[in-house]
Amino acid sequence: MMDEAIVEAVRGCAGAGGLPAPATPGAVTEAEEIIGFPLPPLLRRLYLEVANGGFGPAEGILGVRGGACQGAWNDLAEIYQDGPDPSGQIPAGLVPVYDWGCTIWSLVDFRDPAGPMWCTHQGHHWPQGINLAEWLSATIEGALTVKGILDTEPAC
Incomplete structure (x- = not known):
């Protein structure tokens, strides 16, 4: 799916009343200042135009x-500051957006406008080989599961 198709798919969910209202520009700017990187354009657009989180797998992203x-x-900036990685090994700019449970998190790389996706689990982190648009497309299509996330973990 292209960005426009993703926006429209999420907008359809928001129209059904299942998602929060869009974020305020001030809340987006505040998150970017705390994180130290701009939101990837697709994520910024979804937050400002469609819904302030809640879309994606199951109960949705932060x-x-x-x-x-x-x-x-409560929000991206809070988790970025406090983080699910007590070891502090996750590089700056990788922002946790979704908790799969059992200490498994999906992260978006804010250092790259395409928003490459990463995963962290049990002190390890690794790239997923997909970007935010592909990750959201897979969740919309029901094709992304925690097993699929863990299957991308490199052998140690």
């Missing part, structure tokens, strides 16, 4: 301030 939360985490 929003920025005032948006969808996940478990004890």
Whole structure:
């Protein structure tokens, strides 16, 4: 799916009343300042035009301030500051967006506008080989599972 198709698919879910309202520009700017990197353009567009998180797999990804939360985490900036990686080994700019459970997180690389996806689990992190648009497309199509995420982990 191309970015426009992803936006329209998420907009369809938002229209059904299942997603939070779009983020405010101030909340997006605040998250970018705390994280130290701009949001990838597709994610920024989804937050500002469609919904402040809640889209993606199951209960959806985290929003920025005032948006969808996940478990004890209220927003992207909060989790980026406190993080699911107590070892501190995840490089700056990799932002956790979705908790699969059992300490498995999907992360977006904010250092690259395409938003390459990464995974972290049990102190390891690795690239998924897909970008945010492909990750969201796979979740919309129901083709992305935690098993698929873990199957990308390189052998140690």
